[in-house]
């Protein structure tokens with residue numbers, strides 16, 4: 001039977017030394033909700049596991065300068081139940097809230113979600129939209145990198161041997177700046193996003209958008225920052241009139257279906273997701289067909305998983321659910337997340 005060494009260092013230096021000195025595959029363990037599943041399936045056979053949770057600062061949230069600093073291994077549930085964070089970064093928290101189930105969220109961390117490097121990772125689009133920075137420890141000391149620079153392809157990161165993420169620094173939003181995350185999933189519960197969208201916008205006193213970042217997950221090998229979609233919003237009021245004229249504007253996103261192929265995302269689901277309109281359009285080989293379909297989901301009430309309804313004390317069956325089940329509906333609603341502007 002293959003032998004796996006497990007260590008739980010109590011300092012960043014010890015963790016870096018162990019990771020750098022390993023001969024075979026060395027993996028960092030945060031929550032283990034990806035790593036342990038991959039080990040059990042035989043996909044990953046690490047020689048060394050370095051559990052970082054005993055290192056001070058790896059779990060926790062603090063304010064520092066103009067940043068909210070989140071320890072890399074902090075469980076999603078700890079962050080979701082932090083009212084201050086929920087108010088400040090509703091999009092990032094929404095992304096975390098959509099990961100798996102209550103049990104998974106009790107372990108799953110931002111660093112694990114990012115470094116597992118799935119194109120469909122739910123917390124990553126809103127992190128990138130918020131200009132989050134990863135603080136990385138390694139053999140040459142600490143360095144910082146924007147979150148969008150970490151994933152370089154499915155299952156691959158830009159981290160070098162001996163390096164691991166210690167914490168994330170997220171700039172505190174200015175006044176009238178807020179974020180949101182929405183995703184589309186093939187099933188109605190616990191599924192992987194076919195498309196996820198993180199948006200961070202800043203408005204001026206008159207309600208005109210002065211800055212925007214729009215980030216798509218699951219449509220390409222890595223998360224995509226869609227500058228054209230952001231440009232289409234800047235300089236305009238984000239009202240219904242503007243958003244309806246911005247649909248597909250400014251170039252939209254050219255999603256290469258071959259590149260975007262991902263073992264958990266079906267072509268059919270991706271095609272359906274093209275009807276989801278976040279103020280941009282996904283152009284596919286079936287573009288003409290997408291244009292002819294009615295896009296309506298974002299005008300309806302958001303859908304929550306059962307555990308999210310319980311956590312938010314929302315009734316398990318609402319008028320919106322009844323509307324979704326009404327005869328004549330083309331397909332079940334599988335969009336999750338909500339837009340909250342605090």
Ligand SMILES: Cc1cc2nc3c(=O)[nH]c(=O)nc-3n(C[C@H](O)[C@H](O)[C@H](O)COP(=O)(O)OP(=O)(O)OC[C@H]3O[C@@H](n4cnc5c(N)ncnc54)[C@H](O)[C@@H]3O)c2cc1C
Pocket residue numbers: 027028029030031032033034035036037052072073098099100101104107108109110111112113114115116120121122123159163164165166190191192193
């Ligand atoms: C039932 C189930 C449902 C799920 N649903 C979703 C979902 O809806 N959406 C979604 O996005 N994900 C989902 N996931 C995947 C998983 O829960 C998330 O990706 C989670 O955030 C991973 O975090 P973790 O702390 O458990 O990572 P781990 O499993 O500990 O690590 C994941 C990877 O990141 C690396 N890593 C961890 N920490 C660091 C660090 N500090 N520095 C460098 N590398 C690091 C590890 O070495 C490993 O390669 C699901 C998983 C399960 C089992």
